Amino acid sequence: MIEVLVSEKLVVRVPCAVIEHNGKVLAGQRSAALSFPLQWEFPGGKQEKGETDEETLKREIIEELNVEIEIIDKLPETSKDQGWREIILVPFVCKLKTLDITLTEHEQIQWMDASELPSLDWTEADLNVIENYYNYLAIEK
Ligand SMILES: Nc1nc2c([nH]c(=O)n2[C@@H]2O[C@H](COP(=O)(O)OP(=O)(O)OP(=O)(O)O)[C@@H](O)[C@H]2O)c(=O)[nH]1
Numbered sequence: 001m002i003e004v005l006v007s008e009k010l011v012v013r014v015p016c017a018v019i020e021h022n023g024k025v026l027a028g029q030r031s032a033a034l035s036f037p038l039q040w041e042f043p044g045g046k047q048e049k050g051e052t053d054e055e056t057l058k059r060e061i062i063e064e065l066n067v068e069i070e071i072i073d074k075l076p077e078t079s080k081d082q083g084w085r086e087i088i089l090v091p092f093v094c095k096l097k098t099l100d101i102t103l104t105e106h107e108q109i110q111w112m113d114a115s116e117l118p119s120l121d122w123t124e125a126d127l128n129v130i131e132n133y134y135n136y137l138a139i140e141k
Pocket residue numbers: 014015016034035036040041042043044045046080087089123124125126
């Protein structure tokens with residue numbers, strides 16, 4: 001028997017935005033053509049070389065929603081082992097600086113009460129993000 005130690009794993013850092021507006025939170029449904037099709041997520045995406053988390057997030061939100069955001073707070077990072085890679089979700093609570101959203105990637109978005117968020121089919125890592133967001137709201141109040 002040949003034993004091989006495989007220790008290398010791709011680690012992908014994914015800043016994402018919990019966008020608050022008029023008392024609601026934005027949820028985005030992933031495109032049918034992407035990985036995890038039609039599941040719900042907080043918009044954002046993979047960090048590129050040399051970027052800070054905040055730079056990645058602002059770039060991704062302009063790319064995906066065509067709006068500028070203001071970053072308000074950071075929520076705890078959450079990691080998800082996807083087998084061949086590990087996703088580190090880096091969520092930020094954000095507000096909109098500009099209002100006219102144009103979708104370039106998502107199937108649809110929904111503005112939801114925070115309490116309604118769990119009713120959607122989220123990617124697994126996001127369930128932790130939602131829980132951490134609830135803790136954040138409890139501390140804020
Ligand atoms: N933006 C975002 N990505 C998330 C969330 N939760 C989660 O597991 N992810 C995963 O993090 C990765 C972010 O990649 P991306 O949005 O930049 O691009 P992508 O779907 O084309 O990536 P992929 O094809 O490599 O999976 C995806 O695999 C996505 O499924 C989330 O809340 N927001």
